[in-house]
Amino acid sequence: MxxxxxxxxxxxxxxxxxxxxxxxxxxxxxxxxxVHDSDAAVHTLYGPGGAAAQAIGRAFPGTLTPEGGVDRPALREAVLGDAEKLRRLEAIVHPLVGAEARTFLARHADAxxxxxxxxxxxxxxxxxxxxxxxxxxxxxxxxxxxxxxxxxxxxxxxxxxxxxxxxxxxxxxxxxxxxxxxxxxxxxxxxxxxxxxxxxxxxxxxxx
Structure with a gap:
């Protein structure tokens, strides 16, 4: 630039x-x-077909809904109180949210x-x-x-x-x-x- x-x-x-x-x-x-809402980005990533859903399902069996989205209460139960599992989850989700933010910034480069x-x-x-x-x-x-x-x-x-x-x-x-x-x-x-x-x-x- x-x-x-x-x-x-x-x-x-x-x-x-x-x-x-x-x-x-x-x-x-x-x-x-x-405004880029990272919580809304996570909601989309967790939904059926979302980029994070299948990776989370593989890492934490039993945490997907029948439709293929993330079952948030089940996921919360799976990682609650376990720092290593929480780190694994963050390693899946944070890079995807970061990529969403970069796309957002590129889309609004003229603002x-x-x-x-x-x-x-x-x-x-x-x-x-x-x-x-x-x-x-x-x-x-x-x-x-x-x-x-x-x-x-x-x-x-x-x-x-x-x-x-x-x-x-x-x-x-x-x-x-x-x-x-x-x-x-x-x-x-x-x-x-x-x-x-x-x-x-x-x-x-x-x-x-």
Whole structure:
């Protein structure tokens, strides 16, 4: 790429469970910013005919549905508490999600700003693909109340999910931008608006 060519500013968006990341991603989408949702990519990869499904079925027998998609509860049971099995699963899924993200970036090469929505961004090294990282946060008591209000969620499940995620304080320390969603929808909207304006300008500048 020559110095005169432009490329998108790539913003990594992350945050622990219950912090409001999905709502924040929707704010970027509403402003016309292309957003790659890694959770949605995994959902497709896990579906019947998905690129990950057959590989997972071979690695973890009994974890596919009759239709050929991944049986998520069965897979969760198969890897729960087993670090080696979890690493095997990640070795299948993470490269495929990374390939999806690269395709997304190529498809939106002319956009001034794009967002990579990655729940485990720091945990998987995804920040290496980003020009900056936005962490969405909220106080612990707000996070807990939001998560436990979800249907079927238990204290044990919440604690297990948090155990896999980098502590919120460490994420905030490593972030370039932070939005605290506990301050209300309007405040978050205003912060997203400012980021879109500023980072889009950066992405519109010639690449150095």
């Amino acid at each position: 020559s110095d005169l060519e432009k490329k998108p500013f790539v913003l990594g968006l992350t945050g622990s469970i219950g912090m409001g990341k999905s709502a924040t991603a929707a704010m970027f989408s509403a402003r016309g910013v292309p 001034p700003l794009v967002v990579l929505d990655i729940p485990l961004l720091f945990e998987t090294g995804g920040q290496a693909r980003c020009d900056a990282v936005l962490v969405v946060t909220a106080p612990p008591e707000v996070q807990r109340a939001r998560v436990l209000a979800r249907p079927g969620m238990t204290e044990a499940a919440f604690d297990a999910i948090r155990a896999k995620q980098m502590p919120d304080a460490e994420k905030r320390a490593r972030a370039d931008h932070v939005i605290d969603t506990s301050r209300g929808f309007a405040a978050a909207e205003a912060e997203v608006e400012a980021l879109v304006a500023g980072l889009s300008a950066a992405g519109s500048a010639p690449a150095q």
